Amino acid sequence: MNQNSGARGRRRHRGTDRVTIQDVASAAGVAAITVSRALNTPDRVSAKLRERIDQAVASLGYVPNLVAGGLASAEMRMIPVVVPSLSILTFIEVIHGIQQTLEEAGYQVLLGSTDFDLDREASLIDSLLGYSPSGVILTGLRHHERTARRLNSWGRPVIEIMELGDDCIDMNVGVDNYAVGACMAKHLLARGFQRIAYLGTGMDRDYRAMQRFEGHRRVLEEAKVECDILFRRDEPSSYASGRRLFLEALATRPDLQALHFANDNLAAGALMEANRQGVRVPEEIAIGGYLGLSLGEHLTPQLTTVTVPRFEMGVQAAKLMLARLECREQSASRMDIGYELTVREST
């Protein structure tokens, strides 16, 4: 038996001197492929050999070289997740759901961010595909034509998250932004408000906020209520921007009764500014948001918002990806993650 130590031989080339599958094979007295099988598809190896191999693996401290395996099998068990920004909590929460679900299944998440730039998205995806990932998860349905084409012909699972639409590359998990915007608008109308403004930041980049506005606008139009919009082009959606928007709204449109913010960061900022100014919400002016950030339920008054299950969206996207990877099913390629109007004190 060549059971024992010293299982290092060749290394003609450069070789990092790590324990290889061949070392394990020699130690266990089998062929390399059998070790491979024992590790990847244990049922295809007899119990006896499997045990011998496991033992050799343990005693040598063998750790598979996933790069070599990835090259041979043309699959790296990685899923790039491409989002516009890592400073927006929403994306983080989705990523969290994705990461947690995929890691459990032995897939790793590669992080990519585009800063809302479709050119960067295109080149990022190009280089990401160079890693032979098992699938790709990216944000939104709008991409460079080149991105869509490349991904289309790529032949592996692709999921577009966040927004929902008819024309996706492969699979789609998200919310209907038009419906979300309409939902809050209806709520505000139902509360009896007639002078309503939609407020946001950077909506030229974040077109999903614009979709929500469009949903909002249509509802007001239908109700024959005048539609007002106020947005600051180059600001992020921070508490500070929310405060500024709030002050600007008060100053320039003193007769407004309700403010529909593009997201909870802004809405929370507005709420905090209202508190500071002693403006009573909703008596003097009502405030509604979007997202369902936990902060909203702890502020006084509590924030009315449209809640989207962001973590869950990530989990569902990851599950869909896994289902597809394991060929379990050709599964639904489109999933509406839904939303919920959370009526609290601020309206």
Next chain:
Amino acid sequence: MNQNSGARGRRRHRGTDRVTIQDVASAAGVAAITVSRALNTPDRVSAKLRERIDQAVASLGYVPNLVAGGLASAEMRMIPVVVPSLSILTFIEVIHGIQQTLEEAGYQVLLGSTDFDLDREASLIDSLLGYSPSGVILTGLRHHERTARRLNSWGRPVIEIMELGDDCIDMNVGVDNYAVGACMAKHLLARGFQRIAYLGTGMDRDYRAMQRFEGHRRVLEEAKVECDILFRRDEPSSYASGRRLFLEALATRPDLQALHFANDNLAAGALMEANRQGVRVPEEIAIGGYLGLSLGEHLTPQLTTVTVPRFEMGVQAAKLMLARLECREQSASRMDIGYELTVREST
């Protein structure tokens, strides 16, 4: 010239039919290795060939197979970042700084989370090393002995972030938690408070919060002031927990004058609960936090806190990593990212 199309020949094996470096080489009429050099070390190829190659790359739409390159060079230009949790904003901000800096330099971030479990960290790192990453960034200085040993003998850059200490594996970027805790304690004493409690959650897992408490405790001891601690073992650091801790503190220690929270999430929750209860801060009770979350400056009263540049910590860690990878310098292997006492209205 074999300049034109049809540059697909063999594929004896499985082959994903992607354009390979060989296709480019044929199209440009050079050897594969020259294409490799033109792409990776352009100065080592004559301008003439370089141009011809660039053209072939563009016209064929060649995208390098990073896995093959990674196997050959034993380096994947990836940096795993391992954190305890993706639901804690602090880590997210650090990751953001890391990701942004590394992506600019052409390195990808692999995300890993351990849920504060050193066993999971150990096995996660094992498999992450299987990807032949260029370096590793992980959280904290406490690891399984096996993790430390493996990383030590690994021979590539390793950075431990968040906390600062004497005994790191390779490089260390973080803050001195003891000093941070002491800093707030001194501030509270200087404000004249004598009955002070330290409040936190899950500090058995997050030992860095415990280090801050220890710094706090020593200061009080020195000042001969009694030291009180209140913590809830199995709760996350949420606004809700902060509110509960606040109520519990009021109920069980009605004579407390100041509350030192383990982080701003808790402190902000407490502040919001105080507002809801009509408890005046800091007149009836003072509140201090840790982190410098932006929320703190928008609440009323504004939160006094110890601010840590989290995004910047990520950026610095990434820069240190890059410096090491490019061998620019053997650079300082330990970086104190510092902190700042931000005195606002709540104390």
Next chain:
DNA sequence: CTGTTAGCGCTTTCAT
């Protein structure tokens, strides 16, 4: 169930 063989696509090594 196990083994042999032949690459995956690139880069290192060593020549020229």
Next chain:
DNA sequence: ATGAAAGCGCTAACAG
């Protein structure tokens, strides 16, 4: 400055 040859460590393909 360019090229030929030889693998990196693993798995797909095909036998037995």
